[in-house]
Amino acid sequence: MNAQEGQTETTQVQHPLRVAIIGGGGHVGLPFGLALCDCGHTVTLVDLNEAQLDTIRSGQMPFQEINADQLLPRVLESGRLHCSTSFTALSEQDVIIVTIGTPVDEYLDPSLRAFDQVMEDVFQHCRPGQLLIIRSTVFPGVTQRLGRLVAERDLQIDVSYCPERIAQGRALLELTQLPQLVSGCTPQAAQRAASFFSDFGQEVIELSPVEAELGKLFTNSYRYINFAISNQFYMLAQRYEADFDRIYHAITYKYPRMNGFARAGFAGGPCLLKDTMQLASFNHNLLTLGQTAMAVNEGLPGFIVERLKKNHDLTGLTVGILGMGFKGNCDDPRSSLSYKLRKVLTLECRRVLCTDPFIDSSDFVSLETIQQESDILILGACHDEYRSLQTTKPLIDVFGFTTRQEP
Template sequence: MVFDFDVFTVGGCGRVGLPLSIAFAGKGLKVVAYDIDREKISSVQKGIMPFLEEGCDERLKLLINKNLVASGDLSLLSRSKFVIITIGTPVEEHLNPQYSAMKRFFIDLMPHFTKGQYVILRSTVYPGTTEKIHNLLKENGVLVNLAFCPERIAEGRALCELESLPQVVCAFDQETIWEVSKLFNLLTEEIVILDPIEGELAKLFTNVWRYIHFAIANQFYMIANQYGLDFYRIYEAMTHNYQRARGLPKPGFTAGPCLFKDTMQLAAFNNNNFFLGHAAMLINEGLPNYIVQKLKEKVDLRSKKAGILGMAYKADCDDRRDSLAYKLRKILELEAKEVYCSDVYVPDSSFISPEELLAQCDVVIVAAPHKEYKDLKLAKDKLLVDVWNFYGQGGRI
């Protein structure tokens, strides 16, 4: 069977789908970045990235309407050899898994699948989903080859990580493993082969492991702070020329669209018997509350204007999904006289400039330490909360 396109990414204008489409197009493949978001499609068609991603702006401009097309036309799916699914993980508002949404999604795609295609699930999924989809396709006589290849990039570093991280390839037969491995070998040399359920768990374990690591740092920070100590003095001593403590991350807001959600997926998979994961969730999600409680002990917040510097979920990033800065804002709105927010990357007409924020506010909390904030100067009479120790003055509240 000869296909017109090599790769068709579903969710192709998203944070995972677009860099992946760009990476494959950059290797000479013909790629369709398919999406249902009209605004994103139109932006990509003009060669403009809809979000920040290092190195993508230039590459997109070079490839668009040549090897790469952005489209909302689902009929192109049947003309593509590899179909890569990169839509968001189906979860409901309490982060419970929603297999029914994934099932519906595949039922809708079914009329477009062609015999002999390779369908690759790239989204993070609830363990067992790949097998369920495999059975669903079989029961409906859809003769495609299904694989699961989890995305492991960190936002902002997608292009370089796609070409440096080993790719995990999981499928139900050798031929699919071979073909899909050949595809990913265009990006990276190393391929790790697992069974689908192992791969699904490997992806969740990876994110949960990180989430728990950050929780350890945040818990240590809060313990030290409770005793009036600056955790960073202890942290430096622990990690200085001492290999075994090197893996300890620094404290800070642990947020974003993946780590918390994936920890809850793993908890659901284990019938909610996941004390460590739930404890990590309480610690990480509780950090904004802790900050406000400590501030209340220090100053009369009701008479203070509070400012949040950086609303994205992490530094140097424009993604605000599940950012703890917004949770902090909600709590401060209850406790402080006024709350102001600023972010150099996240567009929002209600935000003020960082300089204005520093001038206006009595208390300034660094939520996302964007590099642009490094040279900001805060007047001595203002209170700075810098859990990240971004300004090198310690993290004590």
């Protein structure tokens, strides 16, 4: 894919395969399936969400993804994209790809029950000679454990772990740009996975399964901890009544050693916190930075409200939250800290109003209403619609999005 939005560059594979993607209606599986179809493979999206599949069959994307609105109708018309709620279709495939989410439990430990159940269903319908690719984020050791089960049952399939590393909403732009980490429980599995992604047009980096598992967890944990550093600095600047954005601009301007310094803001979403906690679990507290990062990032909404209370009697005020997605220009509310902010504000304010141009909710109001009826506004997500927002109301913008100075 071309780096410029709206442009795509398709790689046509020489040997088309039949591919099934489990969790194929989701944010990881669906864009991957579209890209595979576009380069010549035949793809079956296997997902238990029938309503989601019906939306896909109609040619409509169930969520926002750059370039997907144009690509989905094209691959449907080609006849290469199919949808199914049944695992029986797996026996007809050459490659099975698993993209289901792997949640953490109430103790923030990895919850493997759902993953194990899916894999049992896969084993019931797979056939010898298939390549099984796990793209879900898993706890270190899960892939090798899966390989042992396959060997014990003499299923004669090749098991590989190839984590996805795309940014949600930009998958089709990044799938053929980013190097692909591949691994296998056997040398043959690793070689087949490398060949699959190479034919797809990706540069391949081969690792052992545990190295690939750790590589994915390291990536998301690094980002989460990076955000925590910036949020901690933001809180310190606030206590000194200093302008964090001015400091940020000053110390990053033409100073390459600060290129990795993230901006402050809500660090939410379905992956960063979860993956950091997976890495910390069962590791004898070796990742104490992870627990500290969670305390900082998850504590930011409460910190904002406490700062507001110093200068305002919130009990008689209406506060409006602009943006409820977990990040800017995104329609996904999962693990968005805007909802935690709303919960904290509900205990302190007369009324809390929310708006979002991408998320349809009966609880939300229009941007016009929230501007008219709120006494204070708080930016919850950096949607482009808010960048040039004109308001006479106090606006709390932790991200520095609306007044951003670029180095």
